[in-house]
Amino acid sequence: MKFLIAIGSKEYSEPTLRLGMRVAKAFNAAVTIVYVGEKISAFSTSGVHLAQENLKNWELDRQGVDVLAWAFKYLEDNGYLSTGSAGEGFNIGRLVQTDEDRCEVFLEGNHTQEVRLILRNGDIIEQLRDEVNKRAFDITIIGASNKRSMAHDLIQYIDSSIFVVKNYQPDGQYKMLLAVNDAPNTRKAVKYGARVAQAFDLYTTAVTVSSTTDFRENYKKASAWADKFLRRSGIENEIRLEHGRFMEIMSTIAGDNHIIVMGSSTKSPLAKFFTGSKPLKVMKHCKCPVLIVKE
Amino acid sequence: MLGFSHSFLSNFLFWVTRKRWLIFTFVISLLLFYIPSPTTLTPEGHRTLIIVVIALILIIGEVIPLPAVAILILILEVIFGIDTPNGVAASFMSDAVFFIMGSLMLAVAIVSQGLDKRLALGIIRMTGNRTWRIVFGFVAVSAILSSFIGEHTVAAMMLPVALTLVRNTSEDKAIVHTLAKLLLFSIAYGCAIGSIGTPSGGGRNVIMIGYISEFGLGNISYLDWIKYAYPMLLIEIPIAVLILWVTFRPEQTILDSAVRKLKVNVAKSGKMNGNQIMAIFVFVGVFFGWVFLSPYLGLGIIALIGVFLYLSFGLIEWKDINRNTNWGVIILFGAAISLGMQMKETGAAEWVASQALTGMGNIVEDIGIQRWFISVFLTGILTNFLSNAATVAVLGPIILDMGGNPVILCLTTSIASAFAYLTIVASPTCMIIHSSGLVKSNDYLKAGWKLFIMSMAVLFLVSYLYWPLLS
Numbered sequence: 114m115k116f117l118i119a120i121g122s123k124e125y126s127e128p129t130l131r132l133g134m135r136v137a138k139a140f141n142a143a144v145t146i147v148y149v150g151e152k153i154s155a156f157s158t159s160g161v162h163l164a165q166e167n168l169k170n171w172e173l174d175r176q177g178v179d180v181l182a183w184a185f186k187y188l189e190d191n192g193y194l195s196t197g198s199a200g201e202g203f204n205i206g207r208l209v210q211t212d213e214d215r216c217e218v219f220l221e222g223n224h225t226q227e228v229r230l231i232l233r234n235g236d237i238i239e240q241l242r243d244e245v246n247k248r249a250f251d252i253t254i255i256g257a258s259n260k261r262s263m264a265h266d267l268i269q270y271i272d273s274s275i276f277v278v279k280n281y282q283p284d285g286q287y288k289m290l291l292a293v294n295d296a297p298n299t300r301k302a303v304k305y306g307a308r309v310a311q312a313f314d315l316y317t318t319a320v321t322v323s324s325t326t327d328f329r330e331n332y333k334k335a336s337a338w339a340d341k342f343l344r345r346s347g348i349e350n351e352i353r354l355e356h357g358r359f360m361e362i363m364s365t366i367a368g369d370n371h372i373i374v375m376g377s378s379t380k381s382p383l384a385k386f387f388t389g390s391k392p393l394k395v396m397k398h399c400k401c402p403v404l405i406v407k408e
Numbered sequence: 409m410l411g412f413s414h415s416f417l418s419n420f421l422f423w424v425t426r427k428r429w430l431i432f433t434f435v436i437s438l439l440l441f442y443i444p445s446p447t448t449l450t451p452e453g454h455r456t457l458i459i460v461v462i463a464l465i466l467i468i469g470e471v472i473p474l475p476a477v478a479i480l481i482l483i484l485e486v487i488f489g490i491d492t493p494n495g496v497a498a499s500f501m502s503d504a505v506f507f508i509m510g511s512l513m514l515a516v517a518i519v520s521q522g523l524d525k526r527l528a529l530g531i532i533r534m535t536g537n538r539t540w541r542i543v544f545g546f547v548a549v550s551a552i553l554s555s556f557i558g559e560h561t562v563a564a565m566m567l568p569v570a571l572t573l574v575r576n577t578s579e580d581k582a583i584v585h586t587l588a589k590l591l592l593f594s595i596a597y598g599c600a601i602g603s604i605g606t607p608s609g610g611g612r613n614v615i616m617i618g619y620i621s622e623f624g625l626g627n628i629s630y631l632d633w634i635k636y637a638y639p640m641l642l643i644e645i646p647i648a649v650l651i652l653w654v655t656f657r658p659e660q661t662i663l664d665s666a667v668r669k670l671k672v673n674v675a676k677s678g679k680m681n682g683n684q685i686m687a688i689f690v691f692v693g694v695f696f697g698w699v700f701l702s703p704y705l706g707l708g709i710i711a712l713i714g715v716f717l718y719l720s721f722g723l724i725e726w727k728d729i730n731r732n733t734n735w736g737v738i739i740l741f742g743a744a745i746s747l748g749m750q751m752k753e754t755g756a757a758e759w760v761a762s763q764a765l766t767g768m769g770n771i772v773e774d775i776g777i778q779r780w781f782i783s784v785f786l787t788g789i790l791t792n793f794l795s796n797a798a799t800v801a802v803l804g805p806i807i808l809d810m811g812g813n814p815v816i817l818c819l820t821t822s823i824a825s826a827f828a829y830l831t832i833v834a835s836p837t838c839m840i841i842h843s844s845g846l847v848k849s850n851d852y853l854k855a856g857w858k859l860f861i862m863s864m865a866v867l868f869l870v871s872y873l874y875w876p877l878l879s
Binding site: 150151153154155156157158159160161162163164165166167168170171173175176177239242266269270272381382383386 | 414415417418421422425426470473474512515516519522524560561563564565567568571572575673731732733734736737795798832833835836837838839840842843844845
């Protein structure tokens with residue numbers, strides 16, 4: 114599997130990197146850590162490139178290199194790099210320009226298969242989408258953003274599962290909340306959730322929400338399947354069948370101490386664009402990390 | 409839905425959301441096309457203005473690459489019947505475009521010589537280790553240098569000097585964030601102030617000189633420009649220092665150890681080498697060429713002579729120039745100037761000018777103030793959202809059609825287009841300091857609005873009190 118972890122700064126991205134790497138380790142995934150710098154106006158590209166080239170003569174790093182160096186240090190300190198990669202240290206000379214606005218450092222992972230550090234510039238959604246499309250990532254992990262359209266754009270346009278690390282407290286006692294229904298993505302979501310729950314040893318609640326008191330047969334079947342799968346995986350869990358508003362129930366159960374895992378919406382992209390979707394609402398309103406699993 | 413796959417729809421929606429300005433442009437241009445031409449405007453003028461609207465939206469939105477905007481302008485000029493293909497081609501290339509091309513290439517050649525370390529040493533020797541004196545040195549040196557060699561060349565050379573001083577002060581960004589802003593804005597605003605000093609300070613100055621010459625409205629020599637504009641540059645330096653100091657007052661009032669470390673760092677580079685001496689010699693030659701030969705050869709050709717000398721003396725390799733020159737911008741400015749010419753030819757510029765003056769006439773009666781407001785305030789605002797050269801290329805013909813002294817209007821417009829203090833996209837220097845990651849977008853407004861107002865006031869005073877003494 115391939116995971117993409119987007120980081121923004123040393124100050125705010127530590128929880129994202131920490132949780133992202135732990136999840137990647139659980140899946141034994143290859144990891145790419147990407148820093149996306151701000152878009153450079155087309156009028157200024159040559160001026161900025163000229164200034165950046167000149168910085169090298171003064172042994173100064175361009176913006177973002179310090180963030181990658183910090184990420185490297187984190188990986189090194191936490192044993193995510195092989196002895197060979199860690200021993201060499203972070204060296205700006207290893208940053209290879211692969212595209213006009215993309216540089217990368219290739220490293221060998223310890224627990225994970227491989228680790229890449231990437232520096233890009235531009236609109237974050239465009240850059241993440243391009244990276245995901247080119248290298249077919251399974252999960253994109255990113256911190257929560259204050260930008261209103263960010264959650265929408267991530268779900269709508271990034272063709273991978275999305276894990277938004279929102280309000281994650283590294284020392285917090287987390288549980289897992291799985292949203293289960295009869296949608297095709299649910300099984301994949303349960304499998305992903307189970308893997309994370311095993312790795313983090315999380316108590317899991319699988320909740321099925323119906324808008325009426327009358328539960329459809331398919332909902333009951335899906336809930337029973339989830340229960341069976343979780344028990345077989347050795348995960349301590351409870352199954353809940355709730356009726357009412359999906360968002361309210363999820364938000365109440367999740368509080369701020371759950372990791373929510375749910376399948377992506379099966380609505381058409383046009384319908385999602387205009388009317389939104391349940392995963393989008395969960396991502397916007399819940400106060401904890403959310404993993405939206407896509408097909 | 410309608411047989412389209414989810415993947416297709418998702419890609420389509422992504423395209424639509426990213427290209428919404430392009431779609432908006434298409435819709436608005438269709439609407440404008442079918443609106444009947446005003447009786448006082450020729451059909452060609454009407455269509456030219458449609459192209460202006462299209463170009464402005466696409467340039468501000470940056471939804472398609474800049475060369476694509478340029479190509480679209482040229483295509484539409486022919487398709488709309490504004491000019492013949494040969495006429496459009498002829499208006500596309502001018503001395504102003506040669507100058508922009510030459511100055512961008514000269515920038516690469518000069519920056520690659522490593523003269524910035526000499527510059528750093530010179531500034532530090534002059535200013536000592538007091539922060540306010542260093543800031544004064546940064547603003548003054550950036551302003552004076554950029555008046556001759558262009559803003560982004562100076563910004564590219566000064567950026568590492570500022571960042572080294574910041575890093576030498578402390579590695580902890582929290583401790584030095586105000587100092588970093590102070591030094592970086594000293595560079596950006598110093599460069600902006602300096603770009604008004606001579607015609608070679610910016611491509612927009614050359615564009616305006618080209619317009620008044622092409623339209624048969626007069627001529628302004630390199631030295632005349634200096635006589636008009638340089639005093640304003642000198643007045644603005646202490647004002648900018650004061651505004652920056654008040655806005656970003658740092659905790660560190662003395663940069664003793666940072667300056668010492670910088671001196672050690674610079675000393676490592678040894679004595680000035682032959683290439684550096686030759687590079688300075690060539691540039692001084694170019695400068696004297698601009699001063700004494702530009703009436704005969706043009707500013708652009710002289711800049712290209714400089715590039716030729718740098719290349720033929722082996723001071724720079726073509727691949728370096730090719731890699732670091734923004735060819736898209738050159739093509740766009742060529743197309744923008746061509747559009748400016750067509751605005752004049754078709755009467756579109758005159759029509760917009762008369763409409764603007766009529767509109768302004770409802771607010772103030774004095775025609776002089778009306779002209780001043782349009783040429784200074786409108787240019788100053790637009791330059792903060794558009795490239796300053798593109799602003800001048802589009803507004804220049806309109807402003808020159810407002811009547812009054814064309815030389816004065818040429819100068820006020822060019823000078824106001826340097827008031828690019830308010831946004832990151834206002835100029836390459838603003839973007840260069842932003843690329844350091846140490847200044848945020850709202851920092852530009854913090855100091856920028858004060859300098860913007862002060863610059864307008866200084867320009868007003870200079871144009872009403874000093875310039876009349878020259879004519």
